[in-house]
Amino acid sequence: MVKDKDTADFRHDGVVFLPGAFDQPWIDILRQGIEENIANPSERGRIWNKDTQGRTCFYDSQVWREIEAYKNFALNSPCAEIAGRLMGSSKVNFFFDAVFVRTPGAQFRTPWHQDEPYWSVEGFDTCSIWMPLVPVEKTSALELIRGSHRWPQKFRQTNFGALTGDERDQVKFSDDGTVPFPDIENHHDDYDIVSWDMEPGDCVAFNGRIIHGGSGNLSEDRDLKVLNTQWLGDDVRINFRKEGMDPDHSAIMTEYGLKPGDRPGSELYPQVWVRR
Numbered sequence: 001m002v003k004d005k006d007t008a009d010f011r012h013d014g015v016v017f018l019p020g021a022f023d024q025p026w027i028d029i030l031r032q033g034i035e036e037n038i039a040n041p042s043e044r045g046r047i048w049n050k051d052t053q054g055r056t057c058f059y060d061s062q063v064w065r066e067i068e069a070y071k072n073f074a075l076n077s078p079c080a081e082i083a084g085r086l087m088g089s090s091k092v093n094f095f096f097d098a099v100f101v102r103t104p105g106a107q108f109r110t111p112w113h114q115d116e117p118y119w120s121v122e123g124f125d126t127c128s129i130w131m132p133l134v135p136v137e138k139t140s141a142l143e144l145i146r147g148s149h150r151w152p153q154k155f156r157q158t159n160f161g162a163l164t165g166d167e168r169d170q171v172k173f174s175d176d177g178t179v180p181f182p183d184i185e186n187h188h189d190d191y192d193i194v195s196w197d198m199e200p201g202d203c204v205a206f207n208g209r210i211i212h213g214g215s216g217n218l219s220e221d222r223d224l225k226v227l228n229t230q231w232l233g234d235d236v237r238i239n240f241r242k243e244g245m246d247p248d249h250s251a252i253m254t255e256y257g258l259k260p261g262d263r264p265g266s267e268l269y270p271q272v273w274v275r276r
């Protein structure tokens, strides 16, 4: 399913579109899981945005150990192999799941950001698999700036805590050497931005350093339910960031005996795929 060209494109562009990567049984399993998740959010679940008409964007993460459907998908679906082949890694550990659920007509767009600066790990070899469980038009799908995972500039990231106002979510990106993101939203044509019309079963796989955002802009009759799973390849090591992390795994990592510099492992970050 992953061709040599996909692996080359993933390395070069930081993103590939894989149509029809997952078959109907996985879609059905995940649809059931996401409904269960919406009905029973974890303590990390939160509404990122609610507009004046009551339309919401809900986010939750790291729920796979509680929701059987997510666990099954993480451990048994082709995801880990897809990620491993795209990253060119010898082994792949599961990192965590995240869901993004927008109600019909929600306009809220995720601010432009990179994922790795929020994580409790660091490394180039990461792969996130963004998988909508309903059809999504290109204008409402995740947008990514091709090749930006290799840009040398360190950007000051968006504090997603500002969306919720919740003290637990606050991340302070004030490190020297960072600059604010340029105004990508109002200068779309200046960037090599990609997104795709997608059907359930399709996915977009991207490197944790690529600049991405968007989604939303939904028409009145469209909702958007997405599961994103994040995967770790060969060079990834644990890193606790003084500016904070979101989601912050440092406490649970410490509880499991994992410390900065370690390769993520244990039952928290299971190794799901090995190259043979």
Ligand SMILES: O=C(O)CCC(=O)C(=O)O
Residues within 6 Å of the ligand: 098, 100, 109, 110, 115, 128, 130, 142, 212, 213, 214, 215, 216, 226, 228
């Ligand atoms: O789907 C979205 O709105 C945001 C997804 C995203 O930023 C991510 O998965 O890192």
